[in-house]
Amino acid sequence: MRQLTPRERVLMAIRHQETDRIPRGELLVEEAFLDRLYPEMAKASFSEKTRRFVEEVGLDLVTVRIRDNEEGDKGLQELRKWATETPYFVTALVDGLFWKQEDPISFEEFVLGIHQGESRIWELIQIKKERALKLIQRCLDEGAFGFIIGDDLAYDRGPFMSPQDLCKWIFPGLQEMVEAIKMGNGVAFLHSCGNLTEIIDLILSFGFDGLHGLAPSAGNDPVAIRQKTKKRLTLMGILEVDRLQPRQLEAMKEEIIRPLADGGGYILGSAEGLSMNTPLDSFRALYSGRSA
């Protein structure tokens, strides 16, 4: 097989087609991590450090965080540069609709409000959805090939709320976001921490192309998820670089990731993104070798 371009590699993996090697991509690479990796680049911009990182690690999918605030325009400019000046598959990381720390109410108020059927919670979710839809369109206009919708719906025991409550309050808006992405010929991934086993079928029903995260320590079984979803969902991440030792990561790559990636349908990367807490030796083990 000829050497594929990064974009071809990611698209073919998403279509569950064989690729020349497993594509690579990260949810988030924090500047604090890059500062530890490249201490000699202390004075360089985040953009410069990121470019070096992407080239050295051999990423195929590059994610740009797009915030719905005054930083949003900077993010969109950055996205445009990656999309128009590089060969990478560029995705926009946007917020979903479940509670976030930036929301004007606490998690408890959010949950209590849903239980009590409070209209102000519904209105908050609708406002977030409308803003997300506008942001999606702006990202598509700037050249985004795909999206990762970041929505922490679960923790280790499963979803924070019952699937019924999620279907009533969160999922309709999430589905609208996926439809907007698809209308713009984009690819839609969902990122959520926690154990998603109970809501995999629902996630599939919205038309998501892929799922990021799936940390086994949270109770996810990537192999079982692959068996259940077959070629309908591309899995991304899975490798818990913050928790596992290098040899554990190498073993997991060999025993679980390689079979999972056989025939496409997997993008290699960490389950949680790369942060100031990520051990450098584990990060190097994650990306060691060319085929994985």
Added chain:
Amino acid sequence: MTMEGKLKQAFLDMKRQDAIDLAEKDLRSGADSFAILKECRDAMEEVGKRFETGEFFLSELIYSAEVFKAVSALLEPSLTSSRPEEDSKVVVVFGTPRGDIHDLGKDIVITMMRAQGFTVHDLGVDVPSERFIEKLQEVGAPILALSALITPALVSMRETISFLVEKGFRKNTFVIIGGGVTTDFARKEVGADAQTLDPTEAIRLCRQYIQDRSRP
């Protein structure tokens, strides 16, 4: 259904206002405050069981904790200082260690513990090791509960437990940890006695410890 059964049912049906109205009605009709409190505790115990089986989710746990707090606040003025003996048997010092400011999980577990008659001293968040030891000494608590959501807090947990050893408290203190970042592996690393993500199991483990240590 008796009036008693209705209050418990209101909890299980997640009907906050109904629960408050029923408790108020019970009080006005001269019902014993401790009996009402007991029914609320029974309800919380059932909520915990349903959470364990997966019928209830974290949102139901949070909601019922809020209902319990609201009803407890109603009952508080009429509860005398001479609480039943069981209330003070299990004394816990609880907090989120230094470096972590998350308190949601901690607050849920504390509410459920109090619902079961535990005396819980909540030190809040970002708590230094010295403060935990001071409080354990001050109140004579045999149980230390630490909750954390972020990885750096595990380091603080380990420091707190090391400090317990240094001050000679470790042998007589049951240390239980919980929160999203904790696992059994983390428990061993920090030197705790128990780890759980389940409030009901936390209550069971604490009770078990008290029972075991009171055996001759």
